[in-house]
Amino acid sequence: MPSNPSHVVLQYALEWFTVSHHNYSASMYHVVHLHWIAPNPETCKINSDGGRKSKTCLIRACGLLRYSNGHWLKGFGRNLGISSILEAELWGIFWGLTLA
Template sequence: MESKGWGLVDSLEIQRTIKGNWIQMYTDGAVKAESGLATVGGVMRDRSGKWILGFNRYLGICSVLEAELWTIFDGLALILNLGHDKVLINTDNMETARAI
């Protein structure tokens, strides 16, 4: 579930109502406060919630926004290489959502 507005929205329920062959991408990045070292990762699921792939990457030193944007970029590159062009992106970072 993700927070949206005043309530919680089950993102798989949203995806089931959308017609077509959409892929759901869940992403997250983490940055250590003391060192600034970041890692990112995500998972891809099909319309029924079935796992397609997972990914992760060590970024080194970067900001939280940079980490969140890199994980979305990495996920999009992977899913496009698999031949999918309809992707719903889930992020837990509002600054990232506004940036894209």
């Protein structure tokens, strides 16, 4: 893992872009390995995500709270009805902060 923080941010931005901007006309997909980065010692980290099924427009938000050593503390998963992917992501943030 590179020690330069700006390089790390750029790497994750490129990974996010690769994962979230599929070229659906292409017959091949690229595998991008994402991984968890531990926070400072003696702290916790929230990871949350929202998702949407394209055909039914059903959204869901999930997330978890982990200690700095990676051990699971709490988690959540919510079915949220029909809406947009933006709303699913925002609910993921809301429930993640509520969990903390």
